[in-house]
Amino acid sequence: MRKVLTATMAVAATVAGLLTATTTAATADQPHQPVSDCQLANGISHVVQIQFDNVHLTRDNPNIPSDLEQMPNLLNFMKNNGVVMANTHDVLVHTATNFVSNETGLYPDRTGITQSNSYSYYDPAGATHTGISFAYWTDPVYDPAGHSTDTRYNTDYVADRNNVPNAADVNAPAPWVPFTRAGCNVGEVGMGNTALENIDVDVPTVFGADSPQAAEAKANPAKATADVVGYAVHCAQGSATCANGQTDALPDEPGGYAGYKALFGNAQIQPVVHPSGPITTLSGKPVADPKGNPGFPGFDAQTADVSLGYAASLLEHDVPVTNIYVSDAHTDHTAAHAGDLGPGEQTYEQQLHDYDQAFGAFFQRLAADGITPANTLFSVTTDEGDHFSGSQPSPANCTGAPGNYCSYTTRSEVNVNLPGLLATQANNTTPFAIHSDPAPAIYVTGNPDRTDPKARQLGRDLFGLTFTNPLTGGSEKVAYQLADPVEEKILHFVSADAARTPTLTAFSGEDSYIGGGAANCNRACVYTSSGYAWNHGGFQPDMQTIFASYAGPGVTARGIDDSTWTDQVDNRPTLLALAGLQDDYATDGRVVTEILDPKAVPATLSRNKELEPLGQLYKQLTAASGQFAADTLAISTKAVSSGSASDDSTYQQLEAALTALDNARDQLSAEISQALIGAAFEHRPVPHSQAVSLIDRTQQLLAGAHELSAG
Numbered sequence: 001m002r003k004v005l006t007a008t009m010a011v012a013a014t015v016a017g018l019l020t021a022t023t024t025a026a027t028a029d030q031p032h033q034p035v036s037d038c039q040l041a042n043g044i045s046h047v048v049q050i051q052f053d054n055v056h057l058t059r060d061n062p063n064i065p066s067d068l069e070q071m072p073n074l075l076n077f078m079k080n081n082g083v084v085m086a087n088t089h090d091v092l093v094h095t096a097t098n099f100v101s102n103e104t105g106l107y108p109d110r111t112g113i114t115q116s117n118s119y120s121y122y123d124p125a126g127a128t129h130t131g132i133s134f135a136y137w138t139d140p141v142y143d144p145a146g147h148s149t150d151t152r153y154n155t156d157y158v159a160d161r162n163n164v165p166n167a168a169d170v171n172a173p174a175p176w177v178p179f180t181r182a183g184c185n186v187g188e189v190g191m192g193n194t195a196l197e198n199i200d201v202d203v204p205t206v207f208g209a210d211s212p213q214a215a216e217a218k219a220n221p222a223k224a225t226a227d228v229v230g231y232a233v234h235c236a237q238g239s240a241t242c243a244n245g246q247t248d249a250l251p252d253e254p255g256g257y258a259g260y261k262a263l264f265g266n267a268q269i270q271p272v273v274h275p276s277g278p279i280t281t282l283s284g285k286p287v288a289d290p291k292g293n294p295g296f297p298g299f300d301a302q303t304a305d306v307s308l309g310y311a312a313s314l315l316e317h318d319v320p321v322t323n324i325y326v327s328d329a330h331t332d333h334t335a336a337h338a339g340d341l342g343p344g345e346q347t348y349e350q351q352l353h354d355y356d357q358a359f360g361a362f363f364q365r366l367a368a369d370g371i372t373p374a375n376t377l378f379s380v381t382t383d384e385g386d387h388f389s390g391s392q393p394s395p396a397n398c399t400g401a402p403g404n405y406c407s408y409t410t411r412s413e414v415n416v417n418l419p420g421l422l423a424t425q426a427n428n429t430t431p432f433a434i435h436s437d438p439a440p441a442i443y444v445t446g447n448p449d450r451t452d453p454k455a456r457q458l459g460r461d462l463f464g465l466t467f468t469n470p471l472t473g474g475s476e477k478v479a480y481q482l483a484d485p486v487e488e489k490i491l492h493f494v495s496a497d498a499a500r501t502p503t504l505t506a507f508s509g510e511d512s513y514i515g516g517g518a519a520n521c522n523r524a525c526v527y528t529s530s531g532y533a534w535n536h537g538g539f540q541p542d543m544q545t546i547f548a549s550y551a552g553p554g555v556t557a558r559g560i561d562d563s564t565w566t567d568q569v570d571n572r573p574t575l576l577a578l579a580g581l582q583d584d585y586a587t588d589g590r591v592v593t594e595i596l597d598p599k600a601v602p603a604t605l606s607r608n609k610e611l612e613p614l615g616q617l618y619k620q621l622t623a624a625s626g627q628f629a630a631d632t633l634a635i636s637t638k639a640v641s642s643g644s645a646s647d648d649s650t651y652q653q654l655e656a657a658l659t660a661l662d663n664a665r666d667q668l669s670a671e672i673s674q675a676l677i678g679a680a681f682e683h684r685p686v687p688h689s690q691a692v693s694l695i696d697r698t699q700q701l702l703a704g705a706h707e708l709s710a711g
Contacts, residue, residue: 037183037236038320041580042553042600046376047179047321048311048366049575051099051191054328054534055382057086057547061393064344064400067329068547070352073360078380079559081373082551083595086562089544089625090384091569092491093439094537096133098383098568099192100155103175103323105572105587107492107624109164111172112156113193114493114500115441120433121499123149126446128433131500136202137174137193138249141497144200150499155193157252158496159585162666164489167496171252175572176234178581179321180248180260185241187314188232190302190325195232196264199224206246206264213265226288226295228265230302231310233273233319235261241272241318254584266295273317281309282361302327303351304358312365329355330534340533342390344398344406377552377578379571385543386536389413389511391471412528413535414469416478416508417517418442418462420525426461429519430454432503436515438538441493441502448503450484450655453645455503459484462506463641467526471511478514479506480637481539486658487636490665491624504640507539507633539633544625550592554578554600564594565616567623573680577601582681586673588622590615591680605679610691617698618672621665627702628665631709632658661705668697 038045059066068075068084078084091101096116097108108114116133121141123129129149135142141150157172158164176186176194188195196202199217203224207213217224235242242248242261245268250257263269266287270279278286278294282305289297297306304326311324329351332338341348366372391410398406418440422428435441442462448455465478483505488494494501508514513535517525536543548571555578569589576582577591578600591605593615598606605611620627639654672694678684 037239038179038185039182040184042578043375044377044553044579045320046315046371047184047575047579048315048324048371048376048378049322050324050326050378050380051102052326052328052380052382053095054330054384054386054536055326056385057084058542058545060388060542061343061406063397064406067352070349071356071359073356073363074380077359077363078378078549078551082378082549082555083557084547084549084560085564085566085592085595086545086547086560087565088381088546088548088570089565089567089623090546091567092493092537092539092544092624093437093441094384096192099325102381102383102568102571103192103194104172105569105583105589106172106585107569107588107622109161109489109492109495110158110588112152112154112495112497112500114495115435115502119435119441119500120443120502121150121497122443122447123499128443128445130433132198134192134197136196136205138171138251139201139205142198142201146200150497152497152499156496160670162663162670164494164496169496171250173252173254173583173585174234174250174257176321177250177253177257178576178583179579180234180236182579182581183236184321185236185239185319186234187311187319187322188234189307189311189314189322190230190299190327191323192325194234194323196229199229203228206249222289222291223293226291226293226297227267228296230296230299231264231266231269233263233269233314235263239318244268244272269314270294273319274313279310279313281305282312282358282365283309299325300327300331301333303333304355304362308358308362312362315366315371316369326355328534339531340411342388342393342406342408342411342533344393344400345408346405349400349405373552375553377550377554377575379548379550379575381548381568381571382546384536385541385546386534387510387538387540387542388533389471389513389535390533410471410528411533412530413513413532414471414509414511415527415529416467416512416514417521417523417525418465418478418514419519420517420521421465421467421478422458422461423519424521424525425465428458428461430458432458434514434516435502436513438510438512438514438535438543439505439507440514442504442506444503447499450486450503451648455484456640456643456648456651457645459504459640460643462504463637469509469511470526470528476509476512478508478512480509481507481633482637482640483507483633484636484640484655486655486662487632490632490636490658490662491629510535510538510540510542539625539630550574550595552578554597555595556597557595561595564592565619566592567619567625569623570619573677577605577680586677588673590618590676602680602683604683604685605676608679608686608691610688610695611676611679611686614672614691614695614698615676617695617702618669618676620702621672621698622669628661628705631702631705632661634709635705657708661701661708664701668694668701672698
């Protein structure tokens, strides 16, 4: 969910009333324009990537069909033409991090988006300030207060994880580049960080401080937002689509990126792709903001009808690669704006029905344009898993079907005032900033070293905090797991920008949303409210487990695959391998060969049967929710919660062991990655002896970490 900490980033209010999609496909007002210059492999002419916000394959209540089960037009399309992978996992923590990792194939430490949707950063004096994760690709740190002392890129790249602490300020390679270099125009419909996210720093970065767009942003912010935010087209070199566009500046792109242009925002896109008038939703209504300004309606208003309608217009007009964001279905998108809804509530059920109708219309419209799984690569996934926090439903056996809808007396996360509990339970008033979350990131004022007595005592006291969950009546811990910078590095939380590294990260219970508050608890330190009821970002399985689905040329698996273990960084290399493209950097993911036709990928990858078990072990070694991460987090928790002011020997011993494990993991994972990338993209065979050695070494390292965690 695009929940941020400042009104500066608040999206526009959603369009009044959920737009109801028609059951028949809307037709384009112009004939589909064939794409002649987009050169992809395996007969692929189009690539359609869809990322939901908080949409589930698994059921949140066993009596109520899941989100995807209630969207059979989408679920059956992907199952019948490809595969839905049910054992996929997100990267910690959530939304912005998830989107960027899915787009790039990189873990957060290599892109700088390690906390989201906002984060804190330290200035040179040790004071903390707020940064926003959602910002255009080439932006510096976006501090909504306007006094940023951190001038590094928001998407801050590091090529070698071993060198993270001293890495130079380099902009992360942009995900659209392999496609535009192959002659394909790339559309972005609400997708994270690849179109403008705001009019504060994005407009000066892209258009210039003295541009007409900057003047409009000052004079009429609402109109400027509708005109320039949310949508973009990154064009191939020389494409007529972007003849009157902006320079697509990527100053640090490997191999250079001169001579490319882009269209930013509806005001530039609409005259090119839909000159007859406003771009419309699938149901034929103009895409517009609540004030009637044509263009971007706000991220929360990017319902399936809106996003898919805008994307269809791009796909029909020389934008063959389109990345699409679709807002969650469990927030009330009607005029009532009642906040988050519970499973089986009537409005939630209606919105899922409308999403299903929209997908039916979308696929029918694309088929009429000749865009089908026979020639188009489809990828549909979600950013994160989440957990409904609220009272038990009434009636207890409700199913969400007409006449048996569910209702809830409470729909709320359990809000926990961390400074208040620390002060009242542990007499600890250490000042800190916090990124509120089920996995809160804590930045102690002054930026102390992890071994500083203040940081150490805070970790001990934090682990001892408990509270009564008002939803269940049971006693819970505030922190079940703890990580300081040693474990944070293993979890991919330590980026090239050392100013963003938290002093501590805690992992709470499923219902808990850990945030700030008054140290004297002048209101209850633990309470429910209303508005937000879906909790995400933690280490629990229902928060980490998501789905990823693939359909199109080269995808042979059919139905639901609930066994193959993948995570978000695997999406990128899998799609590129099928499209015959390659990034200019080493991704952190692997090509998921289990679901692919061996003839669709190089023989050096498909014919080496040892590479699948090696790739599967590689995931357990590197993924933020893999076995190595889980075991080292258990070790870290023992370390951070141990000792006393007079004896910290256990902490020192365990942290030294974690550092050694981390160094071994980074070295081994780099070797495995090089072998897998070489086989997938560079036609380099992996000798039998090398593969066997890598498998054996990985098993030993995983076993060693597990043994230490159990000790």
